[in-house]
Amino acid sequence: xxxxxxxxxxxxxxxxxxxxxxxxxxxxxxxxxxxxxxxxxxxxxxxxxxxxxxxxxxxxxxxxxxxxxxxxxxxxxxxxxxxxxxxxxx
Numbered sequence: 001x002x003x004x005x006x007x008x009x010x011x012x013x014x015x016x017x018x019x020x021x022x023x024x025x026x027x028x029x030x031x032x033x034x035x036x037x038x039x040x041x042x043x044x045x046x047x048x049x050x051x052x053x054x055x056x057x058x059x060x061x062x063x064x065x066x067x068x069x070x071x072x073x074x075x076x077x078x079x080x081x082x083x084x085x086x087x088x089x090x
Contacts, residue, residue, distance in 0.1 A: 023029065
C-alpha cells in the first residue's frame with residue numbers, strides 16, 4: 001500500500017526545493033551575494049591591517065626585551081624570578 005502522506009511530503013519538498021533554487025539563482029540574490037562578498041573583503045582588509053599593527057608592536061616589545069636582557073647580562077645580573085616583587089605567592 002502506498003503511503004500518500006510520504007509521497008505528498010516528498011513532492012512538496014521537491015517543489016519547494018526547485019522554487020528555492022530559482023530564488024537563490026535570481027539576479028537580486030546574485031546582487032546581494034556580491035554586496036556581502038564585497039563587505040567581507042573590506043572586513044578582511046581591516047583585520048589584516050590590525051594584525052600587521054599588532055605584529056609590529058610585538059616585534060618592538062620583543063626587541064626591547066632582548067635589549068633589557070643583554071644589558072642585564074653585561075652587568076652580571078641573573079634572573080631568578082620573572083614576577084615583580086609584589087606578586088610573590090603566599
